[in-house]
Amino acid sequence: MPEVEFWCEFASTYSYPAAMRIEALAATRGVALAWRPFLLGPLFAAQGWSDSPFNLYPAKGRYMWRDLERICGALGLPLVRPDPFPQNSLLAARVALALDDALRPAFCRAVYRAEFAEGRPIDSPATLAALLAEIGVAPEPLLRRAVEDANKAALKAQTARAAALGLPGAPCLTTPDGEVFWGNDRLEQGLDWARAHAASEKERT
Template identity: 60%
Template sequence: MTPTITFWFDFASSYSYPAAMRIDRVAAAKGVLVEWRPMLLGPIFAQQGWKDSPFNLYPVKGQYMVRDLERTCGALDLPFQLPRPFPQNSLMCARIATALEGAPRQKFAQAVYQIEFGEGRSIDDPLAAAEALRRAGLDAALVEKAQQDSVKNALRAATEEAQAAGVFGAPAFVTADSELFWGNDRLEQALDWAVAGHL
């Protein structure tokens, strides 16, 4: 059996951007399969008493986050621009990602992150979501279809599942033996854990 990790992401999360852009390459090099799982941080933050991103609640952390991501993305040769307002409302794109599976979900997610943090554009807009679908080679009609109750409920259930797994921020990585790792900078450690647990 191949080792696997679950990659929990929210399109509102800035540090999920470099993680989404590099996880396949890094995971493949270590022989780990990645399951991409969209979720919403909003309800999870609300349970911690945050009504906004911690990067807005604590501006000094927000300023540092931008500089830190400029450096991190620079080292990965990824463009980085913070969209305004930050964080973006990620609900529409999270539903579309939920309605997709496998490679299409991943390609769509990467296209959204590219638009949002690579180009600094809004993603809370049906036109932007449709553009991300087209960039991923998918049908733009999914923007409408993803607003069904079944998809809404699936995203709600996924967010509850993430929270039950201990997820309190994004990106988060969970191994098959339920070990939780938080942050783009813990990706390698999570993959190594998945490989070691499997031996």
């Protein structure tokens, strides 16, 4: 079973529908997923952006909100605009990384739901504690572990890997053969690619 990495950023709007869709799409195709929360901030800073490009470039921003509204509407996903936008996603990303692999997908979805369906502040430890409790994790020890040096370093390393892979934004899929697929609208294509490539690898061996 090929493993695809799913790169998401909690402040990223298109990561919301992607996070809600990806598991079913991958399961249908027999593709395994590794969730890779990371931070877009350092990647954007390297391009000279100190804010979301959707704020810096109003035509892109206006289009994105309407596009996202249509996408969520078609999927039956509630959508509220986080205020402020973008949300500070640092603590949420640290918490996601501090979790066991098996718990990460449910926590990530819970963060996106809180942020984009319920308008809750995802930089608040109280919000994150409630989401951890929701997925059956004792909040206090995990929130402590999230801000330990080793976990902070792990998030930095994960973000550095995202930059090294050349991710242009979020969400992205990366495949074992080094392809990058960017956007909620590339999930199907990326998973199909991974499956087709795994099949052709198998034929060659």
